[in-house]
Amino acid sequence: MSKQLSTTFTTTLSLIEQFQKALTTPPTESADAKDTNNIEPLPLLGASATALRAHVTKLSLLSITSPFTHSAIGTVLRELNESVLPSLVTAALLLTPAQYTKAFQSEVLGLVKGVLTELLSLVREVQRVDAKKEDEKSAKSDLSKAEKDIVTRATGRVWDACDVVTDVSSKGVVGFVMRRVEQWRDLVRDAVEEIEEWDPEDDDDEFMDELLGDEKEEESDDEEENAALLEHKKVTLRFLKPVAQLYPAVINNRLKNAGEAPLASEGGIKKLEALMVNLQAIPDHVDEAAGGLYEADFERSAGYLQKTRKCAAAAVDLVMAPWGAADAPADKFTTWAKTWLKVVEEVSKTIGE
The missing domain is CATH 1.20.1420.10 (Talin, central domain)
Structure with missing residues (x-):
């Protein structure tokens, strides 16, 4: 045996x-x-x-x-x-x-x-x-x-x-997608909170500047730089807050009660796949934009904010209409999404200025 x-x-x-x-x-x-x-x-x-x-x-x-x-x-x-x-x-x-x-x-x-x-x-x-x-x-x-x-x-x-x-x-698939979208939502929220809490005036380098002398001239330069950083921080947050709102809106209106509707056709599967690709890319773009802001590299920051805008707008367009036929009647989310696109377009105008 x-x-x-x-x-x-x-x-x-x-x-x-x-x-x-x-x-x-x-x-x-x-x-x-x-x-x-x-x-x-x-x-x-x-x-x-x-x-x-x-x-x-x-x-x-x-x-x-x-x-x-x-x-x-x-x-x-x-x-x-x-x-x-x-x-x-x-x-x-x-x-x-x-x-x-x-x-x-x-x-x-x-x-x-x-x-x-x-x-x-x-x-x-x-x-x-x-x-x-x-x-x-x-x-x-x-x-x-x-x-x-x-x-x-x-x-x-x-x-x-x-x-x-x-x-x-x-x-199932939709539950899996919803869990992933929740994870990306949390990453974006964390990034926005970090930017909100960041204060350029707390930069430790200022202490070293004071030790090295030329305080008055450097203080003036620092004030101008801090003012520019604070302004870009303001612009960045004005843009990112509606982006952060996108995730819970998609979860609650297009995923939570979707059932098997997204899987009913090949088009629905492709749409779901593309939605994930765009929503997943946003947290990385936001992190890069924040990094550019912290380093006073405004061109880099603006570039990644524009990439964020492109992905967010693409995600909204994908789920603008309810799951099903392309000619499905509009619902509350459709109206919200159209308004959201206008808001994002408006706040995007100040990026890179």
């Missing part, structure tokens, strides 16, 4: 490594579309992650509880090999960019690879337990607390990885 279990361990470890490689280079479309048309990837993904969690729980308990039962552990491993792992990986590979966005596909593939990495560690630990039992020639001998803790911690890591996959599968 021990030899048979050893073979099963080898099969499981090899299979996990093969699946990891398959997830590294996924197909852009389903290779066997006819065979997978009736499969819903997200429910399968969630169910497989839940099943895997249950199986590793059994595997963990069987390995640390005496007696060490080879047949029971072999059964759990074979079920992983024959059903649970193939289903998990199949579900991940069915999430193609054309149907679920490239960003969501990348997220799920990364999460499932993480699950497999943690599972690989756990199976190796259980394999070591098996080898220890063989060396001691007694399946009834207890493991030390430290040895049990290693298996338990490895199991907990698999649980955590499975829980994340289950959560992502239940929230």
Whole structure:
């Protein structure tokens, strides 16, 4: 039985490594579309992650509880090999960019690879337990607390990885996008707050200027420079505040209650993808604009504010109309978006002056 279990361990470890490689280079479309048309990837993904969690729980308990039962552990491993792992990986590979966005596909593939990495560690630990039992020639001998803790911690890591996959599968593509947009919203808010709190007069370099002499002339220069910095700070904040307002407006009016509407057509998927690209770029542009402001490089700051404006306006245009047909009737957000574009256009006029 021990030899048979050893073979099963080898099969499981090899299979996990093969699946990891398959997830590294996924197909852009389903290779066997006819065979997978009736499969819903997200429910399968969630169910497989839940099943895997249950199986590793059994595997963990069987390995640390005496007696060490080879047949029971072999059964759990074979079920992983024959059903649970193939289903998990199949579900991940069915999430193609054309149907679920490239960003969501990348997220799920990364999460499932993480699950497999943690599972690989756990199976190796259980394999070591098996080898220890063989060396001691007694399946009834207890493991030390430290040895049990290693298996338990490895199991907990698999649980955590499975829980994340289950959560992502239940929230779906739109839920994933909304979570990302919330993260970018927070980054923009943090940047705006940092600029608001920044005071050019607190620059530590002024202390060194005073020590080096020529105070009067330098004080005059400093005053002019600080005045210019404060004016550019004012212009920057006047522009960035409506940009920061864009994120919660999109979340509340175009994502929170969207359901599956954005996924109903190829056009909706592309729109969702483009929305993410533009909203993700804004925090980086804002950081660069703030950096230019702090360094009194107004040309650089203005350049990145204009890039911010371009991305923000593109994002608004993408979701100006409700999800669905291009001729869908306007709603409150449509009216808000048109007003927002006018405001941003107006405040943009002072950028770079």
